[in-house]
Amino acid sequence: MPRSVRPRTERLRTGALLVRRVPFGEADLLVGLFTEQGGLISATARGARRSAKRFPALEPMHLLRVTLEIRPGAELAQLTEAAIERPRLRLAADLGRLEVAGRALRWVREIAPAHTAEQAAWSELNQLLDRLDEVSTPPPQALLAETGLRLLVAFGWGLELTQCVRCGRACDTTQSACADPARGGLVCRACGGGPVVLRPEPRERLLAAMLGGAPIPEEDVPLALDLVEGALTAHASGN
Ligand SMILES: [Zn+2]
Known part of the structure; x- marks a missing residue:
């Protein structure tokens, strides 16, 4: 009878977004991928810095299709293939849009649990x-701002x-509340209140955006972003 069975390496082929890339070792890259089927996964891309031809698709913003080898118990997966499935060239060419997209990717990178598929968050982010x-x-x-409110819902932290x-x-x-x-x-005044005052009309509009996908008027954007950042910061520090 065999004394131990070697844990089997799992091969995962999935849609992915690049959320992080840092140099690793002499020629490799350490990448963070938010994947459709496996959630947040950190992986090494061997030789990615030695030859740009090895992983030509490792760019943020585009929808990628990747193959990962995941060894049970190992902290890092290995990226073996990456291709661009849907390029987003207009986004990649516009600084204002890139900044917004980068912020959303950072949110997800900071709060998504590792190795847990998050279908709703995946859809919100790609949308x-x-x-x-x-x-x-x-x-x-x-x-x-809209995406932020709905990402909170997707991760189970929708604002009450x-x-x-x-x-x-x-x-x-x-x-006002x-x-x-x-x-x-x-948080009602009897329970200590809170730092943000919400007048009835914006509160109604934010609720509609969060639950029904109504667009957020520009005047409510700073307020919505404050709420989203406040909630995300609390959850990110709890990770
Ligand atoms: Zn109360």
């Missing part, structure tokens, strides 16, 4: 990148904007 690649897009910051997260008391829809994004949404 954002596709829209940023269209000929004419809504203001990129507004798209980013209708009642206090502490005591559950419903918020009066005609009154306090929110603490780090605590997940509205």
Whole structure:
């Protein structure tokens, strides 16, 4: 009877987005990939710096198709193939759009759990990148704010904007309310309140954007981004 069975290396072929690339060893790259089927995966790309021909597709923003070899227990997977499945050339050529896309990729890199498929987050992120690649897009910051609110929902951290997260008391829809994004949404005054004041109309609009995909008007964008950043920072530090 064999005393031990060698753990089998799993081969994963999946859609992927490049979220990180850093030099590794003498000629390799360490890459972070947010993948459709395996979530966030760190991998080495051997020889990627010695020859650009080895992995010509290792660029951010484009939808990639990669093959990874994942050894059980190993911290790093090995990237064996990468090809561009859907290029996003308009996005890649526009600084304003690139900045917005880069911020969304960073969010996902910081909060996605390793080796866990996150279908909803995968769709949200790719939808954002596709829209940023269209000929004419809504203001990129507004798209980013919308995506941020929905990424929170996708990761199970959707902001509670209708009642206090502490005591559950419903918020009066005609009154301003306090929110603490780090605590997940509205916090009534009796429960200590929060640093962000939400007037009834913007609160309604953000709720519609978060749950129904309504566009966020430009005047609400800074507020929405504050809430998203506040919530993401709290979750990222908990990782
Ligand atoms: Zn309360």
